[in-house]
Amino acid sequence: MSSGTKLLTLSLAAILALGICLAGCTGTETPDGQAIPNETATETAAPPSGGAVLRIATTTSLYDTGLLDMIEDTYEAETGVDLLISSQGTGKAIELATRCDVDILLVHSPSQEQAFMDAGYGVNHRCIAYNFFQIVGPEADPAGIAGMDPVEGFRVLYEKGTAGEPGVLFVSRGDNSGTHSKEKTLWDMAGYDYETEVQGSGEWYIEAGKGMGETLVLASEKDAYTLTDEGTFLAFQTDLVLTPIIDQGDALLNRYSIIAVNPEQCPSVNIEEANNFIDWIISDEGKGLIGSFGVEDYGKALFTPLYPPECTASPFNCTCAESVSKA
């Protein structure tokens, strides 16, 4: 009998709780929404809007190098501003910025950046650094493209791939990332229309639909060629049987830029802190940090910071030093 009454109380409590929950389930969780970050986050937590919080959307290939973790630590220690960095692929990062969910965009896709700026979503575009993409592949180089100009290399890959030459395979990211958009540009420069001539042109062209690291692993398993950024390749190198085949040429240039979300489009943007961060990252201190990153782990710097007048000239054609808050 006593266990019966216990169960009765329990079920009554459950029904009561259901009532409370139906009445205010989201309501009860929302106040927590403001309260709990103070306990869980180690850094200075502030309300989601306003205050010293800066939301940054970036791409996986940039984040995966570890550069942004280092920048976050340094910047937070210096200024007390809380950087919330989310890396989700170029397409998603840009989508987050157009939806006003972040304050800053850090990407490496000049054509998509230009479209974002032209549509009025961004302000204060600054280029910060560059490195080079690489065409990597099996050491035996079955297509024989080593040492070629990258565009010429792509042309040969296409010709031999579509002709069914054994061992000539190419793995594409196939995910609309910055690296994928660079690949499309290279096919275009080689004289092939991406959608009609390259996609679906045969078994040699493999669309992975994955991140850079997974794409490299796939290429390695299949003994195929692929286009990669240098940082991810260095990070994965020990697990791969691939080597750089072509790593020279202006066409492989990989330019990184920072853009603040336009406060006229998105009133919720913390434009003041966004501008402060942009000014910091284009300062000599910020660029010094970027230029030294990777030396310890890989024996070479992963990024070359951009300084004027180099950045204003071809092939960069961008602004890299003018302060944004004084503009």
Place this chain on the structure above:
Amino acid sequence: MNEIVQGFIEAIELILSLDPDVIEITVRSLYVSLSATFFASLVALPLGAYIYFNEFRGKRAVINLLQTLYALPTVIVGLAVFLMLSRSGPFGFLGMLFTPQGMIVAQTILIIPLITGLTVSALSGIDREMRYTIISLGSSQLQSIITILREARFAILAAVLLGFGRAIAEVGTVMLIGGNIRGFTRVLTTAIALNTSMGNFSFSIALGIILLGVALVVNVVLNLVQER
């Protein structure tokens, strides 16, 4: 292969050294998924009992719908909640996108159908012989409901544990809603995804082992509570 062995060694090292970053994301994983399991159970257990004990039109359809929703893809739940919580969405003013609270909401929605449906199944499982016995003993309706609930408690606990298991193991919603922000919304599964994409395979395996260890502890604790 080597990475798996290395992963085990690394997991043991991480646990023994009490690595602060790993502890932090483990605690956050537990906090998010236990909260989601709690809120989901508050809704799902009474709802499941209500569906089982009451006859109404379309009951079969409701149960079919619940069972179909077991297959709800995590990314779809994440995307729907993302569109709700985005600053350009209807609940953007709450500022819950990219917070642990937003992640709790998404996981709660994800596992409510699972726990509700399994509660209905749990009650059905013990029903037939029980109900005859109870009726033959001349119990009142309330008494028989209580007796059936008590008999089904192990199966109901299994439903809750399965809900927790789905929540703590999923990566789709927490990646979209939390954004995998270091020190704020990074949990075990998103850290595993990140480290896999960074090429730290053995570290990913180590985190996976820790996740399983945590799930084991939760299961053992809940079972002990149940047996008392």
